[in-house]
Amino acid sequence: MSSxxxxxxxxxxxxxxxxxxxxxxxxxxxxxxxxxxxxREFDNEWLRQGNDQAAFDVSAGRMVMAxxxxxxxxxxxxxxxxxxxxxxxxxxxxxxxxxMPLYLAAGFVLEEGFPLADLKRIVASMAAASxxxxxxxxxxxxxxxxxxxxxxxxxxxxxxxxxxxxIHIAGDRAQPGDRILVSGTIGDHGxxxxxxxxxxxxxxxxxxxxxxxxxxxxAMIAAAPGIHCLRDxxxxxxxxxxxxLARQSDCGMVIAEQRIPVQPQVNAACEFLGLDPLYxxxxxxxxxxxxxxxxxxxxxxxxxxxxxxxxxTIGEVITDPHHFVQMDTSFGGRRIVDWLTxxxxxxIC
Amino acid sequence: MKYVDxxxxxxxxxxxxxxxxxxxxxxxxxxxxxxxxxxxxxxxRYGLADLLPPGIRMIHGxxxxxxxxxxxxxxxxxxxxxxxxxxLCTYADTMRVPASKGLxxxxxxARGADIRMVYSSADAVRIAQxxxxxxxxxxxxxFETTTPPTAVAILRAQELSLANFSVFCNHVLxxxxxxxxxESKEVRELGTLPLxxxxxxxxxxxxxxxxPYEYFAEEYQRPxxxxxxxxxxxxxxxxxxxxxxNDGRAxxxxxxxxxxxxxxxxxxxxxxxxxxxLRRSFEWRGLGEVPYSALKVKAAYAAFDAEAxxxxxxxxxPDNKACECGAILRGVKEPSDCKVFGTxxxxxxxxxxxxxxxxxxCAAHYTYGRWKDAAIVAAAPA
Amino acid sequence: MCLAxxxxxxxxxxxxxxxxDLGGVQKEISLALVDDVRIGDYVIVHVGYALTKLDPEExxxxxxxxxxxxxxxxxxxxAAAAGTAATPAPAGEGAE
Numbered sequence: 001m002s003s004x005x006x007x008x009x010x011x012x013x014x015x016x017x018x019x020x021x022x023x024x025x026x027x028x029x030x031x032x033x034x035x036x037x038x039x040r041e042f043d044n045e046w047l048r049q050g051n052d053q054a055a056f057d058v059s060a061g062r063m064v065m066a067x068x069x070x071x072x073x074x075x076x077x078x079x080x081x082x083x084x085x086x087x088x089x090x091x092x093x094x095x096x097x098x099x100m101p102l103y104l105a106a107g108f109v110l111e112e113g114f115p116l117a118d119l120k121r122i123v124a125s126m127a128a129a130s131x132x133x134x135x136x137x138x139x140x141x142x143x144x145x146x147x148x149x150x151x152x153x154x155x156x157x158x159x160x161x162x163x164x165x166x167i168h169i170a171g172d173r174a175q176p177g178d179r180i181l182v183s184g185t186i187g188d189h190g191x192x193x194x195x196x197x198x199x200x201x202x203x204x205x206x207x208x209x210x211x212x213x214x215x216x217x218x219a220m221i222a223a224a225p226g227i228h229c230l231r232d233x234x235x236x237x238x239x240x241x242x243x244x245l246a247r248q249s250d251c252g253m254v255i256a257e258q259r260i261p262v263q264p265q266v267n268a269a270c271e272f273l274g275l276d277p278l279y280x281x282x283x284x285x286x287x288x289x290x291x292x293x294x295x296x297x298x299x300x301x302x303x304x305x306x307x308x309x310x311x312x313t314i315g316e317v318i319t320d321p322h323h324f325v326q327m328d329t330s331f332g333g334r335r336i337v338d339w340l341t342x343x344x345x346x347x348i349c
Numbered sequence: 350m351k352y353v354d355x356x357x358x359x360x361x362x363x364x365x366x367x368x369x370x371x372x373x374x375x376x377x378x379x380x381x382x383x384x385x386x387x388x389x390x391x392x393x394r395y396g397l398a399d400l401l402p403p404g405i406r407m408i409h410g411x412x413x414x415x416x417x418x419x420x421x422x423x424x425x426x427x428x429x430x431x432x433x434x435x436x437l438c439t440y441a442d443t444m445r446v447p448a449s450k451g452l453x454x455x456x457x458x459a460r461g462a463d464i465r466m467v468y469s470s471a472d473a474v475r476i477a478q479x480x481x482x483x484x485x486x487x488x489x490x491x492f493e494t495t496t497p498p499t500a501v502a503i504l505r506a507q508e509l510s511l512a513n514f515s516v517f518c519n520h521v522l523x524x525x526x527x528x529x530x531x532e533s534k535e536v537r538e539l540g541t542l543p544l545x546x547x548x549x550x551x552x553x554x555x556x557x558x559x560x561p562y563e564y565f566a567e568e569y570q571r572p573x574x575x576x577x578x579x580x581x582x583x584x585x586x587x588x589x590x591x592x593x594x595n596d597g598r599a600x601x602x603x604x605x606x607x608x609x610x611x612x613x614x615x616x617x618x619x620x621x622x623x624x625x626x627l628r629r630s631f632e633w634r635g636l637g638e639v640p641y642s643a644l645k646v647k648a649a650y651a652a653f654d655a656e657a658x659x660x661x662x663x664x665x666x667p668d669n670k671a672c673e674c675g676a677i678l679r680g681v682k683e684p685s686d687c688k689v690f691g692t693x694x695x696x697x698x699x700x701x702x703x704x705x706x707x708x709x710x711c712a713a714h715y716t717y718g719r720w721k722d723a724a725i726v727a728a729a730p731a
Numbered sequence: 732m733c734l735a736x737x738x739x740x741x742x743x744x745x746x747x748x749x750x751x752d753l754g755g756v757q758k759e760i761s762l763a764l765v766d767d768v769r770i771g772d773y774v775i776v777h778v779g780y781a782l783t784k785l786d787p788e789e790x791x792x793x794x795x796x797x798x799x800x801x802x803x804x805x806x807x808x809x810a811a812a813a814g815t816a817a818t819p820a821p822a823g824e825g826a827e
Binding site: 267271326338345347 | 363398399717
C-alpha cells in the first residue's frame with residue numbers, strides 16, 4: 001500500500017455502503033475505494049507502485065492478448081460469480097492459443113447505488129481466482145454510471161500471455177480425419193444460471209463449471225504439442241463453437257450424441273425448458289481438435305487432469321464444403337447441429 | 350429420466366423401423382400429417398426421416414400455436430405492453446414473432462416495454478399480486494393443453510380478488526383446425542394435398558381425450574393415431590397408420606395410452622368450460638377465418654378479460670406478399686417452395702411465423718431439410 | 732406443441748401443490764387439474780401444471796408392443812428385404 005494515502009477520515013463502509021458518483025469522480029473517495037478494496041484484495045508489486053500502468057519484461061516469442069466483457073445476470077450463482085467468471089474467462093481465451101497467461105487488467109463500470117458489500121464479495125472472488133491461477137491483476141480502472149444505466153456492475157478483463165515456440169493452435173487448423181474432443185460435461189454453467197432466473201426457478205444441485213483452464217491446456221500441449229485447435233464453448237454452447245471451427249477451418253464435422261458428456265440434471269433441466277444442452281453456455285470446458293494419431297494420448301492427458309476427468313472423444317472432422325456439423329442421434333437417425341439463432345429462449349410449445 | 354429415456358431407445362427404434370419398412374407397400378405412398386408442432390420438432394431433432402422408407406411422406410400441420418397466431422394479435426400484445434405502467438407476461442415462444450412495423454415483443458422489450466417471460470400462468474398471477482399498483486396482462490396462447498392452466502389462473506385471480514390482472518386470450522382448438530384442413534379445397538376438391546392419415550397431438554389429447562377425433566375418422570374416412578411425444582411413439586404411430594391404411598381402416602387409435610384416455614381430463618375440461626366460451630370465428634394465420642375455433646373469456650369473468658378491460662380492437666394484417674406460411678401451414682406447399690425461404694427469410698431474420706418457432710415447418714426444414722438438400726447435391730454424380 | 736414431460740411426485744407440500752423430480756431437478760407445480768395424486772405417482776407436467784397421471788402399466792404395455800414390432804403382420808418377402816434402420820432414405824424423396 002503506498003504511503004501518503006493513509007489519511008482517510010473513516011474507512012469505507014463495506015457492510016452498508018453503496019457506490020455513489022464520487023467513487024468514479026477521480027477524487028479522494030475514488031482513491032480510497034481503490035486503496036481499501038482493489039489494492040487490498042489484489043495486492044501485488046505492480047499495483048503497489050500506484051501507477052496508471054504496469055510495466056513488465058517480456059521474453060521472446062509471440063505474445064497473445066485477449067479481452068472479455070462480463071455482463072452476467074445474476075451476479076452471484078451456484079459455483080461462482082461475475083468476479084471469478086471474468087478472471088477465468090480471459091485466462092481461458094488466452095490459454096486457447098496455447099499461450100501461458102501472464103497478466104490481467106480489469107476495468108469496472110459500477111452503477112450508482114450498487115451495494116459495496118456485493119462489490120467487495122466480487123473483488124475478493126476475483127482476487128482468489130487470480131491467485132489460484134497465478135495470473136495477477138496488474139492494472140485496472142473504475143468508472144461509475146448513474147443509477148439505471150448499468151446492471152449493477154460490468155467487468156472487462158484483458159489478458160496477455162506468451163505462446164511457446166513451435167506451438168500453432170488456431171481455429172483454422174482442423175483437417176479432415178482429425179478427432180474432436182471435449183473436456184467434460186456440457187451445459188452446466190447455463191443451467192446453473194437459469195435456475196436462478198426469475199420465473200424459471202427450479203431446484204438443482206448443478207453448479208457453474210467456471211474454471212481457469214490454462215493448467216489443463218499446458219498438460220494437453222505437453223502430451224500432444226501438435227494440437228490443431230482449442231476453443232472454449234461459452235455463449236452459444238458446444239454447437240456454436242463447433243460450427244465456428246468448421247467454418248474457419250473450411251471443413252465439416254460428424255459427432256455422436258451418445259458420446260457427448262451431459263450430467264443427468266442438466267438434461268432434465270433442459271427438458272423442462274425446451275432447451276438443447278448443445279447450445280447452453282459453459283465456462284470451464286474446452287473443445288480440442290487434433291490429428292487422429294494424437295487422440296488417445298491427448299484424451300488420457302485430459303482425463304488425468306482434475307478439470308478433464310470426464311473428457312471424451314465425440315467425433316471427427318470431414319471434408320464438407322457446406323461446413324455442416326452433423327450428429328448421429330442416440331436414437332439412430334442423423335441430423336445437423338446448426339448455428340444458434342439469437343438467444344436460446346425457453347419454450348412451452 | 351423414467352418414461353422418457355425408454356421411449357428414445359435406439360434398439361427399439363430399429364425394430365419399429367424395420368417393421369415399417371416391411372409393411373409399407375412399395376406400390377403406394379403414405380401421406381401422413383403430423384398435426385402437432387411438437388411432433389414436427391421430434392421428427393427433426395431425432396432425424397426420424399432417416400429411419401422411414403421413401404414411400405412415407407410427413408406433412409407438417411398447423412398445430413403450432415405460435416405459427417397460427419395472426420400478426421394483428423401480436424400487434425395488440427405489443428400495444429398493451431407499450432401502455433405506461435403495464436406489465437405484459439408471456440411465454441417465451443412469442444417473443445421473436447415478427448409483427449407490424451418491424452416490431453416484435455423482443456424489440457418492444459428492448460425499447461423499454463415491461464415484458465416478462467414466464468414459465469407458467471401462475472407466475473403471471475404472482476406478479477400481479479406483487480405489483481398491486483400495476484396492470485398485469487397475461488398473453489395466453491396455445492391449444493387445449495395450455496388452456497386449462499389459463500383457466501386456473503383466472504379462477505385464482507378471482508379467489509385473490511385481484512383488481513389488476515387480466516388475460517389476453519388467444520387459445521385455439523385442435524378439432525376445428527383438423528376440420529379446416531380436411532374441408533380445404535386442396536384436400537376436398539383439387540386433390541393437390543393428398544392426405545391419408547393423421548398423427549394426433551400428444552398432450553392436447555390428454556386433456557380432450559381421443560373421442561373428438563372419431564368424427565373426423567368417420568366423416569372423412571381417414572385414420573388418426575394419437576402419438577406420444579417421444580421418437581419411439583412417433584415411429585409406432587406411423588406403423589399403426591401404415592397398418593390401418595393397408596387394411597383399409599379409418600379408426601382412431603391411441604398409441605399414447607399411458608397418458609391419453611377416450612374421455613381425457615374431465616376436471617380440466619370443466620374448468621375451461623367454466624371460464625371460456627367459443628368465439629364465433631377467429632382468424633388463424635394461414636388458414637383465414639375459422640368458425641368456432643377459438644376461445645374467449647366469458648362475460649362472467651370480464652374483469653379478467655384484457656379485451657374487455659382495455660377495449661382492444663383487432664385489425665387483421667396480411668402476411669408479407671412473398672410469405673408462403675399460409676400454404677405451408679395447410680401442408681399445401683413445402684418450405685422450399687417459398688421464394689424467400691433461406692434467402693431473405695431465415696431463423697435470424699424471420700419473415701413469417703413458420704420460421705420463428707423452432708417447431709415451425711420452415712425452421713425445421715432450414716435446420717434439417719436444408720442439409721438433406723445439400724447432401725443431395727453433393728451426392729449427384731460429377 | 733405443448734412441451735410436457737413426465738415427472739415423479741416426491742412430496743405434497745400443500746393443497747394442490749406437488750414437488751416433482753425429473754432426473755434430479757425438482758420443482759413445485761400445481762395439481763389444480765388432477766385429483767388423487769400420491770407420492771410416487773408420475774404426472775405429465777406442462778407450464779407448471781400436472782395435466783394427467785401417467786399409467787405405468789400402459790407404459791410397459793406400449794414398450795412391449797414396440798419390442799414386438801416386426802413380429803406381427805407384414806409381408807415375409809418385404810421383411811427380408813427391409814434391411815436395417817441405419818440406411819438413410821434415398822435423396823430427394825419421402826419425409827422431411
